[in-house]
Structure formats: structure tokens, C-alpha cells
Amino acid sequence: MNLSALGISPATVPAAMQARRYAVDPMQLLAACRVAWEQGGQLVALWASDDSDRGRGLTLHVVLRDADGLTLLEHPCPDAHTQYPDLAAIFPAAARMQRAAYDLAGLQAAAEDHRPWIRHASSPDDRFPLRRDFATSTQWPSGPEDYRFVKVEGDGVHEIAVGPVHAGIIEPGHFRLQVVGEKVLRLEERLGYTHKGIEKRFENMPIAEGCALAGRVSGDSTVTYAWAYAQAAEALTTTDVPPRATWLRALLLERERIASHLGDLGALGNDGGFAFGLAQFSRLREEVLRRNAGAFGHRLLMDRVVPGGVSCDVGDDDAMAMRAQCAYLTREIGVLRDIYDEHAGLQDRFRLCGIVTPALARTLGMTGMAARASGVAQDLRCDYPVAPYDKLAVRLITHNEGDVAARVAVRFDEVLESLRLVAVILDAMPAGDIAVPLRDAQAYRVAIGYVEGWRGPVLVALESGPGNRIRRCHPHDPSWQNWPVIEHAVIGNIVPDFPLINKSFNLSYSGHDL
Amino acid sequence: MWHILKQIARTGIKTEPAPSPATEGVIGNRLQERILRTLGRALAIRHVDAGSCNACELEIHALANPYYNIEGLGIRFVASPRHADMLLVTGPVSRHMIVALQRTFAAMPDPKLVVAVGTCACTGGMFGESYATIGAVSNVIPVDVQIEGCPPTPTQLLQGILVAVSPPAALRPRGDKASAWTRHSRESGDPF
Incomplete structure (x- = not known):
């Protein structure tokens, strides 16, 4: 991203890919975001931190992405009562991130919507958990939620409230x-129910220990988060990871993607009324998880990626079994794909349902796997390939229809590509060490980790404090970008298609609520 | 249709015999027989995620796959707490979920069982107690059985569910074999 016209000069941010940081004033912040938008850039993340203990007040952090890499804009706000410019006019995805930044750190945007987002009714509105003077044990009584939803008025309009406890085994929201009859006029989401204070929990943790917590931000993406955290920790401490460890990480990440896509393909079949699909795909998913347990010692691969490398190696027998499993799965998925494609009832549910056009996806800043079903040709494994992806030539998969069928097709294509990658990784993996100790970190440095998980790109921004401890850690899930997109995708669809559309995105609640 | 039938026939039956419970020798019967006898072929479970990271949910989902085939054991997940005999709760309880969890528990008919699933639900786990979480499920509603694990495997989940529905006398642990579950004495009367 070329910001030279703004008269500001960059510093380099330690990261696995190209990343620059700029200190900006309010005008430069707005101008930089406009330039980024015009150059095809996207908002990746936005958060606030409290640096008042270092005499600097609060700081707003904005991460943008374009073909050149990442751009981190830092906007110091010495006075906590000043507002920073509303970025949602340029990047609509900023709206909820700005509300969350206020709820957690007390730094407000000059926006119209000041409703709380992460904070619920019971929380006082003058206490901010991420302020340095906020004790983590602070408590207040719980109370019922009272939130001003936007209402649609008119003849025959009625309201359906769902959650936070849902009918299935899913997260709360x-x-x-x-609706009018069966037709959805408007959907509004209310999240924050799984807010666990993860960012506060990170504060003062030893940098080496934070990885286990990062791996539990969203349990379905534990490898993604752990790798993104490890990337940031390693960049911060200038630790060089042994080559074999990076290949093993890619192996774990692709197996996480395979397991997750298999689970989703089954669940989507089931939501479309095709229980056969669930039985078949959940069987295949179970076989992948059992192989994970056998080869790596954990079904969901938690704590396998650690700062400095990985905690498990792969033996010859396990490698052979995994290769055989890849061939078997490729065959089975081919059979099942034909069945899905030829099933008229299923295709009737999938096609033209929950459409997100490529133009809308671009406007809303949609990201990750769901965005690739709306023609957004982005995948970190292809865009900024870090080792070993620089040697794997990952096939970028996109579809343009933007409906549930397209999100199913992307999963089919991606799971087959990941099976190919697993076989290639097992053949090409170099020998050697699998981990090195993390080196010491200089205090008050910021580094970034950025990894393409099955759902989309996960960012972890890590700031060190004295004594190899975490000063501030912000994990960012792609669900932040994509939750608002669902509100658009369901407009005009019928109520029974909402669960299907929701599942076709399969976004994270825990990763979003933190 | 022909392809579907062919695939079903080719796949065959994958369902495995249910596992022995964690304390082998204490309960010699197979899980299936025990559950069928105790419950007369029906246990209805309602799940509430009270703040979990979603890993426990993935493993609870796995119980329904053909390998574990939980419905074949007479255990069913239901959509309403009013239909449920057992509440499975995951996650450290976030403060924003306290009211929803209390209301779900209150909506269940007596007698009812509560099983805390996963280390976070048992102790608060890595998230502990803070401004945002109240920690263990037992801090909010009475818990009968805790199933540790991050996340517990489907086999551990099945074992814990059996422990919850078995009479206490049958479950006194023998020997020092480590088990994934702990049973709590339940105070009489509901707080609601």
C-alpha cells in the first residue's frame, strides 16, 4: 500500500509476511483508509489498547491488507474522551469492531451507533476491562439483556427471536x-454471549504460555490460532523455527481444514434434509480425527503447535497410514460429491439460497472461505505464502455464485486440495529438529501472526512487556467480517433457510466474542 | 437413488460396541445394556454452551456419528429443555450466559441431571473466574457429574453420561485407576 502521499513514513513490523506500521493523526487515519479502499485494500482488524501507564493514553490500532502485505495504523489518543473518526463509512466491517473497542477499552469512534456490542446490559458503562487500572477480578451482578433492536413496522410484520440457547448443539448467540409470513425482511444479530475476557487473560502471561490460550480462542480452529500466535511470538523474539516444524505445522493445518470441511459438508446435507450426507461425512470426519489421535496424540490437534516449533513428530508408519487415508478420502468424497450434485431435493435447497454477490462481498469486506464462494480471490496460502506454502503452490479456489451451493462447492474443492497437500507435505518434508526454545523478547515491541485457517484468515497481534510477558494480545477471527454479511444474505429468503444459510458460513461465536 | 443405496451397502455398519465405563470392573455391563435398563430405552439430553470455545461441541456432535451412534443407545438430543432428562453444559460460564443457563435448568422437569462437560465446565479451566466468567458450572446450577478433558473424547462423554444415570452404589471406584469423571453429591431442592 502506497501511503507516501500522506507524508508519513513507515517502520517495519516483525511478521512472517511484509508488514509496515505508521503513526497517524485522525486526518491521516481517514485518508489512509480511503487510499486503501481505492487500491483494493481491506480492513483486517481494529482494536484499542491502554498505554496510559507509559504516559501515552489510549491507542487505536487498525490493520489493513492489500497485495503488498499488511499495514498497521496506530492512532494515539492521549485523552480518552476524544473520539476517533468513524471508519465504518469506508469499511462497513469496522462498525462492530469500533463498538467492541469502546466496550473493552473505552475508546469511542465518532459514529452514530453507540449501542454496546460485547458488553451486555448488566455491565456498567464506565468500567473498561482492558484499561490498565481494571482488576480482572472486578465483578458486577448479572442481569437480563436489554438491547435496542431495529424494528420493521408495517402490516403483517412480526418478529422471531432465537437464542442465545439454540435448538441444536451450537454456540450461543x-x-x-x-418477517412477513415466511419471508425474512431483516435479520439482526446480537453476539457477545461467550465473552470470556480472553484479551484480559492474556495480559502478563508469559509469552511462551499464551499459545495454549490462543489455541482455545475458537476450538474448531486451534491449529490456526496456535500457529498465528506462534508466528507472532517468534517474530517478536526473532526465533528461527526449524524447517521441519513449519512443514509439520502445515500438515496439522491442512488436516484441521479437512476435518472441518468434512463436518460442514455433512451438516449442510443434514440441514438440507439429507441425513445420508451427515452419516457419511461424519463417518469420514471421525476417521480423520482418529488418525489425528493416533499420529499426533489429540483428536482436534490442540497444543501441537507451540512457540518455537511443534510438540509432535510424525513417524514412518503414521505417514504411510495418512497417505493411504488421503487416497481413500479422495475416492469417497468423489462418490459423495456426485451424489450431492445429482440430488434434486438437496440442490433445490442449496441453489439460489442466501446469495452474496461478488459486489456485495467486496463492499462488506467479506473474507475467507465464504468470500471465495462470492468470487473474492484471496487465500493467505497463495497471497503471502510463508514456509512451507512457498513450495506447495496451493490452488486458489473460487466460485462466483455466492449462494449456499457455492459455499458447498468451495468446501468440496478445498478439502480435495488439502488432501493433495497432505500427501505432498508427507513426501517432501525435510528431516531435522521440530522445535527450538523461544528467545527473549525485547519489551514494548509489536509483532503480527497471520494464518489462513479453514474459516478464513486469523490474525494475532502480540505486544511484549518486560520480563518476556505479554503486554497486549489481540486475536482476530474472520467471523468479525462475515457475521454482518449473513444479515444481508438472508434478506428475502424464507425463515427455514436461515439455519442452512447460517451453517453454510459456519462462523465462530467464541472467536468473535473473546 | 441407486448411488445412495450402493454407498450405504459399500460402507456397511460402522457402529462399534459401546465402550466400557472408565472404572473397568466396577461396571461390567456394556454401556448400552445399562442405559437401556436404567432408562427404559430413552434418555433425552439438552445441551447448553455457556461460553465454551466450541471444541467440546465438536466432540458432542461426534457422538451422533455412525461410530458412536448415540441414538442407537436410546440417547437423544432434544431441542427443548422441557423435553430433557439431562443437561449437558460446556464452557466456563460466561457472565452473559448465567441467566440463560439458569432459565434452561429451571425449564427442565424433575427429576433432572446436570453433567458438566470439559475442563472449563468442571473448574473454569484456562479462563478461570474473572470479570467475564464465573468459572465452573457448579457455581451456577447444581452439577451431578463432571467430565474432564480438553475436550473430552466421545468415549469419555459416553462414560460420563452413564455415570450420571447409574445408581451411586454401582459406581464406587475400586483401585486407583484414573477416571475422567467425578460424581458430586447433589443438594436437595432446586434454587428456583
Whole structure:
């Protein structure tokens, strides 16, 4: 991204890919975001931190992405009561991130919508958990939630409230649908129910220990988060990871993607009324998880990626079994794909359902796997390939229809590509060490980790404090970008298609609520 | 249709015999027989995620796959707490979920069982107690059985569910074999 016209000069941010940081004032912040938008850039993350203990007040951090890499804009706000410019006019995805930044750190945007987002009704509105003077044990009584939803008025309009406890085995969140008959006029989401204070929990943790917590931000993406955290920790401490460890990480990440896509393909079949699909794909997923347990010692691969490398190696027998499994899965998935494609009832549910056009995806800043079903040709493994992806030539998969069928097709293509990658990784993996100790970190440095998980790109921004401890850690899930997109995708669809559309995105609640 | 039938026939039956419970020798019967006898072929479970990271949910989902085939054991997940005999709760309880969890528990008919699933639900786990979480499920509603694990495997989940529905006398641990579950004495009367 070329910001030279703004008269500001960059510093380099330690990261696995190209990343620059700029200190900006309010005008430069707005101008930089406009330039980024015009050059095809995207908002990646936005958060606030409290640096008042270092005499600097609060700081707003904005990460943008374009073909050149990442751009980190830092906007110091010495006075906590000043507002920073509303970025949602340029990047709509900023709206909820700005509300969350206020809820957690007390730094407000000059926006119209000041409703709380992560904070619920019971929390006082003058205490901010990420302020340095906030004790983590602070408590207040719980109370019922009272949130001003936007209402649609008119003849025959009624409201359906769903959640936070849902009918299935899924995470908690609230959905408010305004409908006429079966037709959805408007959906509004209310999240924050799984807010566990993860960012506060990171504070003062030893840098080496934070990885286990990062791996539990969203349990379905534990390898993604752990790798993104490890990337940041290693960049911060200038630790060089042994080559074999990076290949093993890619192996774990692709197996996480395979397991997750298999689970989703089954669940989507089931939500489309095709229980056969769930039985078949959940069987294949179980076989992948059992192989994970056998080869790596954990079904979901938690704590296998650690700062400095990985905690497990792969033996010849396990490698052979995994190769055989890849061939078997490729065959089985081929059979099942034909069945899905030829099943008229299923295709009737999938096609033209929950459409997100490529133009809308671009406007809303949609990201990750769901965005690739709306023609957004982005995948970190291809865009900024870090080792070993620089040697793997990952095939970038996109579809343009933007409906549930396209999100199913992307999963089919990606799972087959990941199976190919696993076989290639097992053949090409170099020998050697699998981990080195993390070196010491200089205090008050910021580094970034950025990894393409099955759902999309996960960012971890890590700031060190004295004594190899974490000063501030912000994990960012792609669900932040994509939750608002669902509100658009369901408009005009019928109520029974909402669960199907929601599942076709399969976004994280825990990763979003933190 | 022909391809579907062919695939079903080719796949065959994958369901495995249910595992022995964690304390081998204490309960010699197979899980299936025990559950069928105790519950007369029906246990209805309602799940509530009270703040979990979603890993426990993935493993609870796995119980429904053909390998574990939980419905074949007479255990069913239901959509309403009013239909449920057992509540499975995951996650450290976030403060934003306290009210929803209490209301779900209150909506269940008596007698009811509560199983805390995963280390976070048992102790608060890595998230502990803070401004945002109240920690263990037992800090909010009475818990009968805890299943540790991050996340517990489907086999551990099945074992814990059996422990919850078995009479206490049958479960006194023998020997020092480590088990994934702990049973709590339940105070009489509901707080609601």
C-alpha cells in the first residue's frame, strides 16, 4: 500500500509476511483508509489498547491488507474522551469492531451507533476491562439483556427471536428476525454471549504460555490460532523455527481444514434434509480425527503447535497410514460429491439460497472461505505464502455464485486440495529438529501472526512487556467480517433457510466474542 | 437413488460396541445394556454452551456419528429443555450466559441431571473466574457429574453420561485407576 502521499513514513513490523506500521493523526487515519479502499485494500482488524501507564493514553490500532502485505495504523489518543473518526463509512466491517473497542477499552469512534456490542446490559458503562487500572477480578451482578433492536413496522410484520440457547448443539448467540409470513425482511444479530475476557487473560502471561490460550480462542480452529500466535511470538523474539516444524505445522493445518470441511459438508446435507450426507461425512470426519489421535496424540490437534516449533513428530508408519487415508478420502468424497450434485431435493435447497454477490462481498469486506464462494480471490496460502506454502503452490479456489451451493462447492474443492497437500507435505518434508526454545523478547515491541485457517484468515497481534510477558494480545477471527454479511444474505429468503444459510458460513461465536 | 443405496451397502455398519465405563470392573455391563435398563430405552439430553470455545461441541456432535451412534443407545438430543432428562453444559460460564443457563435448568422437569462437560465446565479451566466468567458450572446450577478433558473424547462423554444415570452404589471406584469423571453429591431442592 502506497501511503507516501500522506507524508508519513513507515517502520517495519516483525511478521512472517511484509508488514509496515505508521503513526497517524485522525486526518491521516481517514485518508489512509480511503487510499486503501481505492487500491483494493481491506480492513483486517481494529482494536484499542491502554498505554496510559507509559504516559501515552489510549491507542487505536487498525490493520489493513492489500497485495503488498499488511499495514498497521496506530492512532494515539492521549485523552480518552476524544473520539476517533468513524471508519465504518469506508469499511462497513469496522462498525462492530469500533463498538467492541469502546466496550473493552473505552475508546469511542465518532459514529452514530453507540449501542454496546460485547458488553451486555448488566455491565456498567464506565468500567473498561482492558484499561490498565481494571482488576480482572472486578465483578458486577448479572442481569437480563436489554438491547435496542431495529424494528420493521408495517402490516403483517412480526418478529422471531432465537437464542442465545439454540435448538441444536451450537454456540450461543441471539438472532432477531423480522418477517412477513415466511419471508425474512431483516435479520439482526446480537453476539457477545461467550465473552470470556480472553484479551484480559492474556495480559502478563508469559509469552511462551499464551499459545495454549490462543489455541482455545475458537476450538474448531486451534491449529490456526496456535500457529498465528506462534508466528507472532517468534517474530517478536526473532526465533528461527526449524524447517521441519513449519512443514509439520502445515500438515496439522491442512488436516484441521479437512476435518472441518468434512463436518460442514455433512451438516449442510443434514440441514438440507439429507441425513445420508451427515452419516457419511461424519463417518469420514471421525476417521480423520482418529488418525489425528493416533499420529499426533489429540483428536482436534490442540497444543501441537507451540512457540518455537511443534510438540509432535510424525513417524514412518503414521505417514504411510495418512497417505493411504488421503487416497481413500479422495475416492469417497468423489462418490459423495456426485451424489450431492445429482440430488434434486438437496440442490433445490442449496441453489439460489442466501446469495452474496461478488459486489456485495467486496463492499462488506467479506473474507475467507465464504468470500471465495462470492468470487473474492484471496487465500493467505497463495497471497503471502510463508514456509512451507512457498513450495506447495496451493490452488486458489473460487466460485462466483455466492449462494449456499457455492459455499458447498468451495468446501468440496478445498478439502480435495488439502488432501493433495497432505500427501505432498508427507513426501517432501525435510528431516531435522521440530522445535527450538523461544528467545527473549525485547519489551514494548509489536509483532503480527497471520494464518489462513479453514474459516478464513486469523490474525494475532502480540505486544511484549518486560520480563518476556505479554503486554497486549489481540486475536482476530474472520467471523468479525462475515457475521454482518449473513444479515444481508438472508434478506428475502424464507425463515427455514436461515439455519442452512447460517451453517453454510459456519462462523465462530467464541472467536468473535473473546 | 441407486448411488445412495450402493454407498450405504459399500460402507456397511460402522457402529462399534459401546465402550466400557472408565472404572473397568466396577461396571461390567456394556454401556448400552445399562442405559437401556436404567432408562427404559430413552434418555433425552439438552445441551447448553455457556461460553465454551466450541471444541467440546465438536466432540458432542461426534457422538451422533455412525461410530458412536448415540441414538442407537436410546440417547437423544432434544431441542427443548422441557423435553430433557439431562443437561449437558460446556464452557466456563460466561457472565452473559448465567441467566440463560439458569432459565434452561429451571425449564427442565424433575427429576433432572446436570453433567458438566470439559475442563472449563468442571473448574473454569484456562479462563478461570474473572470479570467475564464465573468459572465452573457448579457455581451456577447444581452439577451431578463432571467430565474432564480438553475436550473430552466421545468415549469419555459416553462414560460420563452413564455415570450420571447409574445408581451411586454401582459406581464406587475400586483401585486407583484414573477416571475422567467425578460424581458430586447433589443438594436437595432446586434454587428456583
